[in-house]
Amino acid sequence: MNSAGVDHDRLLALAAGADGARLAQLRQRVAAGEPAPYVAGFLEFRGRRFASDRRAYITDPEASHLIDTVNAQGRRLEAELGRPLRVLEFGVGAGTLAITLKLENPQWSLGGLDIDPPALELGRENARAHDVAIELLESDYLSGWPASAPAPDLMFADPPWGDAEDLYDEVRDEAWYRQMPERSAFPTGGGRTTIHDELIRRFAALRWTSLLILNYGILPRELIERSVAPLSRWQMLHPRPDISVVAGYA
Ligand SMILES: C[S@@+](CC[C@H](N)C(=O)[O-])C[C@H]1O[C@@H](n2cnc3c(N)ncnc32)[C@H](O)[C@@H]1O
Numbered sequence: 001m002n003s004a005g006v007d008h009d010r011l012l013a014l015a016a017g018a019d020g021a022r023l024a025q026l027r028q029r030v031a032a033g034e035p036a037p038y039v040a041g042f043l044e045f046r047g048r049r050f051a052s053d054r055r056a057y058i059t060d061p062e063a064s065h066l067i068d069t070v071n072a073q074g075r076r077l078e079a080e081l082g083r084p085l086r087v088l089e090f091g092v093g094a095g096t097l098a099i100t101l102k103l104e105n106p107q108w109s110l111g112g113l114d115i116d117p118p119a120l121e122l123g124r125e126n127a128r129a130h131d132v133a134i135e136l137l138e139s140d141y142l143s144g145w146p147a148s149a150p151a152p153d154l155m156f157a158d159p160p161w162g163d164a165e166d167l168y169d170e171v172r173d174e175a176w177y178r179q180m181p182e183r184s185a186f187p188t189g190g191g192r193t194t195i196h197d198e199l200i201r202r203f204a205a206l207r208w209t210s211l212l213i214l215n216y217g218i219l220p221r222e223l224i225e226r227s228v229a230p231l232s233r234w235q236m237l238h239p240r241p242d243i244s245v246v247a248g249y250a
């Protein structure tokens with residue numbers, strides 16, 4: 001059981017069913033360092049099952065706090081606008097978060113962008129398995145968003161952040177994250193907020209008036225304040241005392 005209350009052995013037991021020999025094999029692979037969701041072939045998030053393999057990032061259970069924030073802020077915005085929201089996820093990966101939001105807010109339209117085609121392929125498989133319609137597009141930052149499409153009302157993301165020292169717990173150590181696709185876990189090229197910084201720069205350049213909600217995980221406050229400085233207004237929320245999520249406007 002890790003600090004987010006996730007029982008990785010439970011995933012293996014579910015994957016093995018009644019086959020004790022298979023369970024022993026799966027446990028051996030985890031003991032040798034493979035992440036349990038990749039070994040089991042699925043992860044659980046907010047009570048739902050999502051296929052998981054090496055094509056995509058393993059959704060952190062802590063991302064549930066980001067979903068709570070998007071639900072709360074999104075429902076307030078929806079009441080203000082008086083119509084269902086158009087919501088876009090940057091860095092959608094295997095689709096866990098976008099699919100969850102669509103299932104929890106069926107009236108919203110959901111889209112997702114990711115730079116990584118294999119991750120998007122898994123995202124499409126997960127969307128089909130959950131029978132939800134979400135638009136998934138290949139995109140480096142926001143470049144893949146069609147110029148003719150209206151801006152989303154709300155854009156959210158858990159972009160890669162931090163470095164090998166910024167960890168949620170000791171089970172998910174650097175070796176855990178290094179087994180995921182290269183551009184999914186830590187920002188490439190150094191800098192603990194470089195993807196957030198560039199995303200904010202490009203978001204502002206598009207002059208979108210959307211509400212932007214970004215997870216900064218457990219990064220220190222000074223770093224986050226520097227990263228969000230280009231936004232005209234923002235607030236830092238702490239859905240869990242040590243986790244920071246920023247909601248703001250360009
Ligand atoms: C931390 S993972 C989160 C994935 C997913 N939201 C989840 O929680 O399972 C970050 C995602 O951002 C994507 N990404 C990284 N750099 C990107 C870029 N420049 N443009 C679009 N997506 C990017 C990665 O491919 C990865 O899927």
